[in-house]
Amino acid sequence: MSKGQDVRKGQNPPTPAPDRAKLFVDAFLVWMEVQKGASPATLKAYGSDLAQLAEFLRGQDADLGKPETVTKRHIQAYLAWLFRLGDAKSSMARKLAATRSYFRFQQRSGAVTENVAAQVRNPRQEKRHPRALNVDETFALLDTEHKPGQPGAESAEAERLLCRDLALAELLYGSGLRISEALSLDMDDVQLASRVLRVMGKGSRQRLAPLSDTSCDSLKSWLDERPLMALPDEPALFVGSRGSRLNRREAARIVERLCRRAGLDFTVSPHSLRHSFATHLLTAGADLRSVQELLGHSRLTTTQRYTQVSLEHLMEAYDKAHPKATKK
Structure with missing residues (x-):
């Protein structure tokens, strides 16, 4: 030693x-x-x-x-x-x-x-909201038709991925899902016959989310293609290129690709589609309590934020269009 x-x-x-x-x-x-x-x-x-x-x-x-x-x-x-x-x-x-x-x-x-x-008090927050798409931008994003000269339009793999991407985007917008809720869906959570989804939200609170006609159509197309991508024992509804459950990063890239495909000069996050869903419902006159249930919010005050966003959009439209508005 x-x-x-x-x-x-x-x-x-x-x-x-x-x-x-x-x-x-x-x-x-x-x-x-x-x-x-x-x-x-x-x-x-x-x-x-x-x-x-x-x-x-x-x-x-x-x-x-x-x-x-x-x-x-x-x-x-x-x-x-x-x-x-x-x-x-x-x-x-x-x-x-x-x-x-x-x-x-x-x-x-x-x-x-x-x-x-x-x-200790919270730091004062900036009033920031995800960008909400208008109705025309949303329709362009969810358009199922291939645009002229779009690369990969004839590829079977590209068609398969597009089916998945559109089905995911339709759920985020058409059912107002959080991205975490959409990615955690399993095959047995989808009830096409009843036109509902069984969704596990924040705090392990379960709810039923309605499926729109276009969501049902998009899901049917994706379910036809899914067996060609998913691993044999994978329960996830949405899978990535390796056959396992799709992750958040890839989901964000999917929405970015759809924005470019739609010819938008900006990109949005997956949460922006949920944000657009709530904003469009309130703008169309939907009841605040109903929107709360659809979004899976535990508190009405959380849903009321979207009311403020809708009001801001309304005031912007007024300022731009009304002859008596004060132009800045």
Whole structure:
């Protein structure tokens, strides 16, 4: 044994102390999944957010694994640090929400007597909404006809992918689904005869979403093509090129391709189709409560945001067209 070697013969090196912060966060995430029905995306985001907070607190003489050491000032300093890093206010609000949920869990378990994160106000948010397509733009996006000179129009594979892409887009717009809801659909969630979908929404809340005529037609076309792409035991309704469940990144690329195919000079996100669905319904005079049910919102205030968007569009049209409007 060389001189100065610390570990004696036959003795194992000391085991590093467990990371208390990680243990506490993991326990919280299990609770979120089991008791709150949090989605995998929420669990991943909260886990990442709390890991970042834990790392920040290590330099502030506080420990997320010892929640009683964390104060309101620590949380305020964390938000100030995020601001200096250039985080968007929406991202900061989500990280504060994760922190509040974590300390609420610790409060319930008796580790702390107060929720210090709940004492910190959300950063003021910019009023931003996803871009809503107008009716003509939506019809162009969902057009099933091939445009002259469009590449791959004769390819069987291209036709198959187009069937899938249009079926997905029709559900996002025609049924107002969240992209996560559409991608989590399995084959047995589709009931074409009853013209409904069984959808698992946020918080594991299940609802039935209606299918439009065009959605039914698009789904029938895709279901004819799906066996040529899907793996034998894959239950997912929408599959990617490898035959397994389609992911969010590819879904975003699908909507971008459809925008280009429609000749639009801009692209939108999958959520914009759901946003357009709600906006068009309210503009046409649909009842707010009915739209709430269709969107799967747990609170009416969430749906009311779309009312404000519809009003903004109405005022824009008034300002542009009415002779008595004040032109700017």
